[in-house]
Amino acid sequence: xxxxxxxxxxxxxxxxxxxxxxxxxxxxxxxxxxxxxxxxxxxxxxxxxxxxxxxxxxxxxxxxxxxxxxxxxxxxxxxxxxxxxxxxxxxxxxxxxxxxxxxxxxxxxxxxxxxxxxxxxxxxxxxxxxxxxxxxxxxxxxxxxxxxxxxxxxxxxxxxxxxxxxxxxxxxxxxxxxxxxxxxxxxxxxxxxxxxxxxxxxxxxxxxxxxxx
Numbered sequence: 001x002x003x004x005x006x007x008x009x010x011x012x013x014x015x016x017x018x019x020x021x022x023x024x025x026x027x028x029x030x031x032x033x034x035x036x037x038x039x040x041x042x043x044x045x046x047x048x049x050x051x052x053x054x055x056x057x058x059x060x061x062x063x064x065x066x067x068x069x070x071x072x073x074x075x076x077x078x079x080x081x082x083x084x085x086x087x088x089x090x091x092x093x094x095x096x097x098x099x100x101x102x103x104x105x106x107x108x109x110x111x112x113x114x115x116x117x118x119x120x121x122x123x124x125x126x127x128x129x130x131x132x133x134x135x136x137x138x139x140x141x142x143x144x145x146x147x148x149x150x151x152x153x154x155x156x157x158x159x160x161x162x163x164x165x166x167x168x169x170x171x172x173x174x175x176x177x178x179x180x181x182x183x184x185x186x187x188x189x190x191x192x193x194x195x196x197x198x199x200x201x202x203x204x205x206x207x208x209x210x211x212x213x
Contacts, residue, residue: 007036007038011032017035023098024099027054029043051108057103061100062139069090072088082149083149083150088200091177092193094171094174095178095192109135110135150166154209162207169203173200173203182195
């Protein structure tokens with residue numbers, strides 16, 4: 001089980017394309033195999049379960065989101081502006097890639113213990129133990145980035161708790177906007193960028209205190 005196999009990467013590439021263009025409902029194992037041009041049993045050589053393949057696809061989403069965070073915060077001059085850029089990038093990604101965002105935070109994928117290592121380790125195959133960490137662990141670097149910025153914005157309280165509350169707030173904005181509830185209430189359906197920025201600013205005021213700059 002080679003974690004860098006061309007077939008493994010092709011299966012993930014096909015899955016990423018499917019979820020971005022057609023949503024999570026299209027991510028059947030047979031459909032991914034068909035579009036990758038392999039037999040329906042071929043994915044089992046690299047992904048012992050359907051969940052392990054979905055987790056690998058979702059991990060690409062976290063990689064993409066991390067790159068967007070880096071680009072969004074690169075030109076922000078203060079920690080608060082970086083948090084604002086990060087928040088807008090997070091909600092923007094969720095609205096732009098709804099299928100991937102849904103997959104990234106699927107409870108059954110985040111909560112599956114050892115799902116990446118069943119198979120090679122159990123069978124004693126070459127390459128066992130070389131699988132990536134579980135999907136849940138892909139959230140840690142992004143959260144630590146937020147915690148670091150929050151700790152520079154305010155010195156009182158627990159930065160991890162504050163960052164967690166802010167993350168929950170931003171995630172709620174993303175979900176409620178995608179469902180149409182927030183545009184209906186705020187009347188910002190025609191200008192989603194402005195509406196999202198207003199909500200991100202309000203979230204920062206609520207969790208970091210009002211901007212005194």
